[in-house]
Amino acid sequence: MGYDIFGLNPSGNKPITPITVNSTPDEITEYFKSRDSIPGHYFRNNIWFWSPLWDFIVEQCGDILSEADIQGGYSNGGHKLSKSKVVKIANTLDKLDEKGLIQKHEDEHKKMIEDAPLERCEFCEGTGRVNIGAPLEQDCRQCDGTGSTKPFSVNYPFTRENVIEFKNFLKASGGIEIC
Numbered sequence: 001m002g003y004d005i006f007g008l009n010p011s012g013n014k015p016i017t018p019i020t021v022n023s024t025p026d027e028i029t030e031y032f033k034s035r036d037s038i039p040g041h042y043f044r045n046n047i048w049f050w051s052p053l054w055d056f057i058v059e060q061c062g063d064i065l066s067e068a069d070i071q072g073g074y075s076n077g078g079h080k081l082s083k084s085k086v087v088k089i090a091n092t093l094d095k096l097d098e099k100g101l102i103q104k105h106e107d108e109h110k111k112m113i114e115d116a117p118l119e120r121c122e123f124c125e126g127t128g129r130v131n132i133g134a135p136l137e138q139d140c141r142q143c144d145g146t147g148s149t150k151p152f153s154v155n156y157p158f159t160r161e162n163v164i165e166f167k168n169f170l171k172a173s174g175g176i177e178i179c
Contacts, residue, residue, distance in 0.1 A: 001046070004044050004179045007040040010174055011040050039169070043169040048156050052157065053166060054073045058073070078179055086170040090168075102160045120147065121140060124140035128140055129145065
């Protein structure tokens, strides 16, 4: 699952021919090339990258966002943010980056992942073995037979690069819709 973020009025606004059920493979390819090349038109993150990015936006820009905006960012249900809000968010991100705070957050996030304590593997219930059909057993693939794993939260990366890419998208988007 991923989050597709569309600009409401991209500054690189050149017409894109929409695709339909009758579109040819070449038209479909051209659509995606165009969509991805226009500043402010499209930004995508998978669930793993989007969640920590949106958490950071909420943490740093909560005074800009309404409760509906915050919740809308955790859903891909089509919530929209106005141009004025995304410009304020982008400006805040610029200031945070100038102060080195985005990189600091990335470093702290990586350290949290490295230092995360092991937990009992829920897949094998801490035994290190799984039953693949009586009487056959094998080492648990989730924990490599150790019976413990890092917490699931370590699967969610945070990078300064992703924040900067999103910030640049926001600046050119003219407002966004989160799908």
